Amino acid sequence: MATQAADKPALKTEGTAPDAVVVRFAGDSGDGMQLTGGQFTLSTALAGNDLATFPDFPAEIRAPQGTLFGVSAFQINFGSREINTAGDAPDVLVAMNPAALKVNLDALKPGGLIIADTGEFTKRNLDKAKYDSNPLEDGSLAKWDLLAFDISALTIEAVKDFGLGNKDALRSKNMWTLGLALWMFDRDRQPIIDWLKSKFRNKPEIADANIAALNAGHAYGETAELSGPLRQVQVAPLPAEPGLYRTITGAEAVSLGLVAGAQLAGLPMFFGGYPITPASAILHHLARLKEFGVTTFQAEDEIAAICSAIGASYAGQLGVTSSSGPGIALKGEAMGLAVMTELPLVIVNSQRGGPSTGLPTKTEQSDLYQAVYGRNGDAPIPVISASSPGDVFECAIEACRIAVEYMTPVMLLTDGYIANAAEPWKVPDPDSFAPFKVEFLTEKNNGDQLLPYKRDENGKRPWIKPGTPGLMHRIGGIEKQEGTGNIDYSPENHQAMTDARKDKIDGISVPDQQVTVGNDSGKLLVVGWGSTFGPIRRAVSNCRARGLDVSHTHFRHIWPLPANSGELLRRFDKVLVPEMNTGQFKTVLRDQLLVDAQPYTKTSGQPFKIAELEAAIEEALK
Amino acid sequence: MNELTKVETTLKDWETDQEVRWCPGCGDYAILKAVQRTLPQLGADPANTCFISGIGCSSRFPYYIESYGFHTIHGRAPAFATGVKLANPDLDVWLVTGDGDGLSIGGNHLMHVLRRNVNMQIMLFNNEIYGLTKGQYSPTSRENTRSPSTPLGSVDHPTNPCAFALGAGARFVARGFDVSKNLPDVLKAAHAHKGAAFIEIFQNCIVYNKDVFDDFAAPKGAEDRQLWLTHGEPMLFGNQKTGEIKGLKLDAANFRFEVVDVVDGDWQAAGVQVHDATNRMLAHMLVELPFGPFPMPLGVIYDDPAPTYESAVMAEKARASEGKDTSLAKLLAKGQSWTVE
Ligand code: SF4
Numbered sequence: 001m002a003t004q005a006a007d008k009p010a011l012k013t014e015g016t017a018p019d020a021v022v023v024r025f026a027g028d029s030g031d032g033m034q035l036t037g038g039q040f041t042l043s044t045a046l047a048g049n050d051l052a053t054f055p056d057f058p059a060e061i062r063a064p065q066g067t068l069f070g071v072s073a074f075q076i077n078f079g080s081r082e083i084n085t086a087g088d089a090p091d092v093l094v095a096m097n098p099a100a101l102k103v104n105l106d107a108l109k110p111g112g113l114i115i116a117d118t119g120e121f122t123k124r125n126l127d128k129a130k131y132d133s134n135p136l137e138d139g140s141l142a143k144w145d146l147l148a149f150d151i152s153a154l155t156i157e158a159v160k161d162f163g164l165g166n167k168d169a170l171r172s173k174n175m176w177t178l179g180l181a182l183w184m185f186d187r188d189r190q191p192i193i194d195w196l197k198s199k200f201r202n203k204p205e206i207a208d209a210n211i212a213a214l215n216a217g218h219a220y221g222e223t224a225e226l227s228g229p230l231r232q233v234q235v236a237p238l239p240a241e242p243g244l245y246r247t248i249t250g251a252e253a254v255s256l257g258l259v260a261g262a263q264l265a266g267l268p269m270f271f272g273g274y275p276i277t278p279a280s281a282i283l284h285h286l287a288r289l290k291e292f293g294v295t296t297f298q299a300e301d302e303i304a305a306i307c308s309a310i311g312a313s314y315a316g317q318l319g320v321t322s323s324s325g326p327g328i329a330l331k332g333e334a335m336g337l338a339v340m341t342e343l344p345l346v347i348v349n350s351q352r353g354g355p356s357t358g359l360p361t362k363t364e365q366s367d368l369y370q371a372v373y374g375r376n377g378d379a380p381i382p383v384i385s386a387s388s389p390g391d392v393f394e395c396a397i398e399a400c401r402i403a404v405e406y407m408t409p410v411m412l413l414t415d416g417y418i419a420n421a422a423e424p425w426k427v428p429d430p431d432s433f434a435p436f437k438v439e440f441l442t443e444k445n446n447g448d449q450l451l452p453y454k455r456d457e458n459g460k461r462p463w464i465k466p467g468t469p470g471l472m473h474r475i476g477g478i479e480k481q482e483g484t485g486n487i488d489y490s491p492e493n494h495q496a497m498t499d500a501r502k503d504k505i506d507g508i509s510v511p512d513q514q515v516t517v518g519n520d521s522g523k524l525l526v527v528g529w530g531s532t533f534g535p536i537r538r539a540v541s542n543c544r545a546r547g548l549d550v551s552h553t554h555f556r557h558i559w560p561l562p563a564n565s566g567e568l569l570r571r572f573d574k575v576l577v578p579e580m581n582t583g584q585f586k587t588v589l590r591d592q593l594l595v596d597a598q599p600y601t602k603t604s605g606q607p608f609k610i611a612e613l614e615a616a617i618e619e620a621l622k
Numbered sequence: 623m624n625e626l627t628k629v630e631t632t633l634k635d636w637e638t639d640q641e642v643r644w645c646p647g648c649g650d651y652a653i654l655k656a657v658q659r660t661l662p663q664l665g666a667d668p669a670n671t672c673f674i675s676g677i678g679c680s681s682r683f684p685y686y687i688e689s690y691g692f693h694t695i696h697g698r699a700p701a702f703a704t705g706v707k708l709a710n711p712d713l714d715v716w717l718v719t720g721d722g723d724g725l726s727i728g729g730n731h732l733m734h735v736l737r738r739n740v741n742m743q744i745m746l747f748n749n750e751i752y753g754l755t756k757g758q759y760s761p762t763s764r765e766n767t768r769s770p771s772t773p774l775g776s777v778d779h780p781t782n783p784c785a786f787a788l789g790a791g792a793r794f795v796a797r798g799f800d801v802s803k804n805l806p807d808v809l810k811a812a813h814a815h816k817g818a819a820f821i822e823i824f825q826n827c828i829v830y831n832k833d834v835f836d837d838f839a840a841p842k843g844a845e846d847r848q849l850w851l852t853h854g855e856p857m858l859f860g861n862q863k864t865g866e867i868k869g870l871k872l873d874a875a876n877f878r879f880e881v882v883d884v885v886d887g888d889w890q891a892a893g894v895q896v897h898d899a900t901n902r903m904l905a906h907m908l909v910e911l912p913f914g915p916f917p918m919p920l921g922v923i924y925d926d927p928a929p930t931y932e933s934a935v936m937a938e939k940a941r942a943s944e945g946k947d948t949s950l951a952k953l954l955a956k957g958q959s960w961t962v963e
Contacts, residue, residue: 245961474690
């Protein structure tokens with residue numbers, strides 16, 4: 001695998017085309033940077049590059065204009081080689097105002113390119129960004145290439161024929177900038193033009209103004225090319241496996257995976273949700289998929305969201321709920337009821353920085369303890385974690401499968417990064433997944449007696465829909481008698497039922513754990529789970545290219561762990577567990593496998609950088 | 623109410639083999655019997671009937687009814703029931719809750735199930751105390767209630783369940799009490815109402831709050847203290863035998879009721895108000911009527927159906943699905959895609 005010197009800006013590789021480029025668009029949260037990034041991503045995907053993105057935006061919807069905490073950024077890494085992360089450091093930083101420059105400058109590679117809108121570098125904005133002097137003029141940006149010009153004025157000029165006021169005209173600034181970026185990387189403008197026309201189909205003058213701005217930005221690149229640091233860069237497409245591709249975010253993928261999972265189970269889906277960042281996008285996506293047998297219910301709170309989903313499962317649909325850390329905490333008691341009543345349920349947790357409200361829009365993996373242990377009583381539930389936006393699709397199907405095949409709630413972990421990030425996704429053939437069609441009990445299962453808690457060879461009890469003649473019975477949160485499900489507080493029964501619930505989850509069949517990169521044994525195994533997949537894979541690959549004896553394995557099944565986990569980890573001299581928390585999976589591994597797993601942790605709300613991981617690997621191998 | 627084929631059953635068919643575990647003499651026994659007596663009269667089908675409860679003495683109810691039953695978690699029964707009704711609107715759902723379960727920990731959910739108007743019967747057993755946790759005061763306990771958690775007497779103001787229900791947007795509000803012979807009629811009216819039907823049932827907790835409703839529920843003098851409401855009938859109370867009949871008259875100028883004597887049965891002459899169960903303003907006045915100067919209004923206070931939540935959800939779903947492609951393969955490939963050869 002090709003490696004790239006981390007400190008050399010991609011655009012400076014004279015004469016040769018770079019194999020990857022990292023661009024960060026940064027501006028005020030009202031500047032439309034997420035939209036710009038999203039459309040640039042689409043054009044990049046259509047150009048055939050591999051890519052990864054990282055949207056990074058403030059928790060406030062309309063933070064005060066021009067302030068440091070109101071900066072919204074979108075980073076994309078794209079290339080002619082396999083791309084695993086959104087990139088450690090940008091080669092190009094587009095800064096729409098002084099605050100955006102200040103917040104993002106540290107990340108920019110030395111020698112990288114800054115594109116700045118001088119029209120926004122006013123005294124007022126410089127003050128808000130806490131600049132004493134104008135960085136565009138005081139020489140403080142000497143170690144970077146600087147391209148500063150008045151994008152605001154150029155945009156107003158470009159749209160002057162459309163009769164918009166200054167304020168409205170300036171809204172097209174992001175499209176002007178996107179036009180320039182499209183020129184820089186030689187991208188087709190047409191898909192963006194089509195998108196603008198459809199987005200503003202009821203306001204054709206706004207569509208036209210945006211298209212004019214886009215074209216003007218593009219034309220600016222063409223004419224300004226001769227002088228200065230701006231030049232066109234070609235990034236070749238990555239030859240990919242043949243097939244149909246699209247870009248997908250984790251939130252989209254989880255929604256589609258749930259729809260697919262419900263279909264494979266042969267069930268209508270009921271989704272109970274409550275608005276929370278960054279999980280709401282799942283509710284939004286599913287609310288538009290009613291024709292696929294999906295009922296969405298925006299409940300009055302997180303508790304009602306899960307309780308309604310359990311109610312729907314009880315009535316014979318596939319109940320699903322989703323939230324983020326604080327909301328998951330509220331759902332804990334109801335999860336216990338789903339464990340006790342042994343009803344299928346999928347709980348999606350899009351993790352964010354915690355504790356409490358924490359960092360709503362930043363990513364973290366700190367809900368693993370909550371997922372595995374976070375309920376009263378002995379209440380085991382299977383936990384699955386997704387490693388990328390595309391991987392969530394399969395994980396969601398897997399969660400549905402386990403939920404109905406074992407009559408249990410299942411927790412699916414994603415995180416803010418996966419939920420918002422986009423990647424190219426090879427569209428799967430739905431027929432390639434084995435169905436797991438549900439059969440409800442329709443007659444008495446023990447001679448002329450009904451035993452709602454009679455278990456099959458997997459320890460699973462039957463699913464009985466209310467409305468079925470002759471199978472009336474009562475269930476609830478009080479300890480159930482083996483077989484009958486009637487109330488039973490007796491010591492032997494509680495022991496037996498606790499054991500049965502535990503054995504059922506422990507016995508869930510999950511595939512054996514494989515090594516993702518490297519060898520089956522050796523000096524160091526880097527163990528990951530969740531959205532750290534990209535950076536770990538890249539870092540391990542880079543280290544291996546330098547001759548280091550290091551391998552990577554990435555866990556999808558957190559609980560129960562694959563049966564061969566202990567044996568796999570013990571084949572390595574050392575085990576390193578990078579996580580965006582204080583070492584939670586490390587604890588589970590130590591506890592379950594009795595291996596000396598060492599933590600490498602980060603809780604800054606930002607994904608791991610490849611360079612950080614490489615350093616940690618080198619340190620571990622010393 | 624569901625328009626389903628009526629099934630013939632007897633009271634016995636609705637009894638389970640489970641030992642009933644309420645304290646001997648608890649008002650819950652009478653309510654259980656009233657429900658078991660009512661269900662056959664409704665032609666209800668045990669297989670299609672579902673009792674859903676929260677936590678508390680009242681919430682043990684589903685274990686004792688031979689139908690589908692779900693004993694859930696504290697306060698959240700309305701949310702479970704909403705999910706059940708959205709998944710299968712044809713099920714006949716009865717919700718059982720109490721004053722602590724429904725108005726304290728579950729107040730939020732009760733409000734929303736009423737405002738959404740999910741079709742079910744909601745029985746709130748009001749005993750003005752926490753029974754199962756051994757007698758703490760509840761959100762309906764009167765001021766100065768002495769309990770283990772308020773040894774010097776409670777100082778907070780109680781809530782009024784029927785006023786709460788109306789405020790939340792309920793389209794059916796009724797009252798009854800455990801040993802009342804009229805309770806089955808109230809239950810039948812609730813069942814006939816399409817939408818969320820709220821019934822406050824005063825229930826005697828003989829262990830922790832004994833006879834707290836005797837002021838109006840005790841047989842002696844009951845005629846003077848109970849105002850049984852019937853739609854289209856005058857609001858009369860008092861002793862039929864002695865002929866001491868009284869009625870409620872609307873003092874329109876001051877927007878309040880007054881008690882008037884009815885002479886020789888001529889209630890019209892006395893200006894007694896006729897009950898109109900579809901009049902929401904009247905319902906608000908009735909549920910706020912201070913007991914003492916006035917009798918306790920019982921029976922169907924308000925009954926004015928509106929479209930149910932689940933029917934609206936189903937209709938919207940059908941509309942949104944009409945003519946739509948349901949190919950999963952197409953859905954997965956949606957949006958701007960490209961092909962690699
Ligand atoms: S504590 Fe009160 S309400 Fe509970 S069962 Fe005993 S008498 Fe009935």
